[in-house]
Amino acid sequence: MMQKKLTAERISGNKKSGRFFLQWEFILFYILIGVNIMNSFLSPHYFSGMMGQMSDILGKSFIVFPMTFIILLGDIDISVASTAALSAVMMGVAFQAGFPMPLALLVCLGVGSLCGFINGWLLIKFKEISAVIVTLATISIYRGIA
Numbered sequence: 001m002m003q004k005k006l007t008a009e010r011i012s013g014n015k016k017s018g019r020f021f022l023q024w025e026f027i028l029f030y031i032l033i034g035v036n037i038m039n040s041f042l043s044p045h046y047f048s049g050m051m052g053q054m055s056d057i058l059g060k061s062f063i064v065f066p067m068t069f070i071i072l073l074g075d076i077d078i079s080v081a082s083t084a085a086l087s088a089v090m091m092g093v094a095f096q097a098g099f100p101m102p103l104a105l106l107v108c109l110g111v112g113s114l115c116g117f118i119n120g121w122l123l124i125k126f127k128e129i130s131a132v133i134v135t136l137a138t139i140s141i142y143r144g145i146a
Helices: 008-012 015-020 024-042 046-072 080-096 101-125 131-145
Strands: none
Touching: 024 046, 046 080, 080 101, 080 131, 101 131
């Protein structure tokens, strides 16, 4: 009988699974975790400052993530700030009118979705018009309504 050699491949079970966690993306993640742990020991206020920055980033991420998909599809939407302004104003109006905050948030999301739908509908309806022209026009409309 042949004896099986004890190799790293047999120990890990699979040669590829051992290499998976040693890819450069994971190594960068390990470095990020190490730097955060080191900084938390060096400064007692490290994580509290980071949480303050995270709340600032969260507001921008609601605009950045959908824009990423639009840009990946080869278009651009320059009316994002006006859409956000109109949505915020409509949420404030709904809240001042007596709507509870969860319902005012739904109004905000609905208005933003409606503005995006209008932009998309105009682009599909008038295929010969560029996305820049359509969203340039809706900038004025949405900002004027706001």
